[in-house]
Amino acid sequence: MPTERQLQILEERRKRREEYNSTSTSKIPLAIEGSRFPSFQFQKPLTEQDANANYFYINGTPIWLSQAASHDDHIIQDHTVRTSSSLWDCGVILAKYLERHPSSVCHKRVIELGAGKALPSIVAAALGARVVITDAKEGINAAEGVAALNNLHIHGRGHGWVESVQSLDWIDRESDMMNLQNGPFHVVLCSDVVWVEYLVPYLVQTMAELPLAVDAKILFAHQTRSTRIDNLLFEKLSEHGFVHEKIPNSELHPDFKKEAVCLMRIHRA
Numbered sequence: 069m070p071t072e073r074q075l076q077i078l079e080e081r082r083k084r085r086e087e088y089n090s091t092s093t094s095k096i097p098l099a100i101e102g103s104r105f106p107s108f109q110f111q112k113p114l115t116e117q118d119a120n121a122n123y124f125y126i127n128g129t130p131i132w133l134s135q136a137a138s139h140d141d142h143i144i145q146d147h148t149v150r151t152s153s154s155l156w157d158c159g160v161i162l163a164k165y166l167e168r169h170p171s172s173v174c175h176k177r178v179i180e181l182g183a184g185k186a187l188p189s190i191v192a193a194a195l196g197a198r199v200v201i202t203d204a205k206e207g208i209n210a211a212e213g214v215a216a217l218n219n220l221h222i223h224g225r226g227h228g229w230v231e232s233v234q235s236l237d238w239i240d241r242e243s244d245m246m247n248l249q250n251g252p253f254h255v256v257l258c259s260d261v262v263w264v265e266y267l268v269p270y271l272v273q274t275m276a277e278l279p280l281a282v283d284a285k286i287l288f289a290h291q292t293r294s295t296r297i298d299n300l301l302f303e304k305l306s307e308h309g310f311v312h313e314k315i316p317n318s319e320l321h322p323d324f325k326k327e328a329v330c331l332m333r334i335h336r337a
């Protein structure tokens with residue numbers, strides 16, 4: 069049973085969405101451009117790997133985001149499992165950027181916001197970071213279990229591991245913030261977290277309240293949906309004392325970039 073506070077938050081969200089829909093003159097296109105990259109096979113096979121499968125490799129090691137269902141589970145889980153193995157391009161582009169620049173995360177304390185399936189977090193941990201994966205309470209299920217699938221839990225691979233998967237709701241964040249024990253963070257990962265206007269102020273406020281190291285960097289993979297939302301993002305960043313710069317395309321993985329997605333480095337002024 070949801071608590072009274074949870075019901076109140078859901079109601080506030082519903083009202084904000086309605087308010088936005090009735091006042092917005094330039095609605096956000098919901099049908100966003102589809103994936104540019106081949107659909108990778110992120111499901112860890114139950115038995116041995118298939119040499120012909122399109123696995124997603126980081127430094128030659130496949131990255132798993134879910135476990136393939138057993139034959140018995142198949143009928144029940146087929147749709148869910150297939151859905152959970154699809155991924156937005158921003159996450160793939162950020163993950164491949166990290167592979168090219170491992171020193172940006174290796175030996176660092178990293179936190180991801182709005183992680184969803186948490187591909188950038190898993191890659192950062194595989195590259196030697198100590199990672200905290202966060203999302204709204206309803207979203208953390210997607211990332212739970214992935215650390216174990218990739219041998220990135222407890223001691224991890226090499227120097228990196230996933231320290232926790234925990235709730236960090238940008239709107240109702242007070243108690244979630246108090247539960248963040250593992251800072252100060254050197255790197256914040258954000259992938260495709262700006263898509264609706266009403267969430268932008270809460271997201272940036274959350275970034276501003278995170279326990280960050282003095283030289284912390286926010287690596288922000290962003291897909292433009294409308295100039296109006298982009299302008300709001302830049303305005304809020306500046307209001308909170310952040311500066312942003314676009315990471316040049318030449319620094320991205322040559323096979324993993326696309327026009328509508330930019331990678332930004334954000335830090336305190």
Ligand SMILES: C[S@@+](CC[C@H](N)C(=O)[O-])C[C@H]1O[C@@H](n2cnc3c(N)ncnc32)[C@H](O)[C@@H]1O
Pocket residue numbers: 155156158159181182183184185186203204206207236237238239258259260261263267
């Ligand atoms: C477009 S998805 C991107 C997911 C993932 N980062 C990726 O690139 O595939 C946006 C993410 O923001 C999360 N989110 C939505 N509202 C949120 C909130 N109030 N607090 C924290 N995360 C939220 C969603 O659960 C979802 O995982």
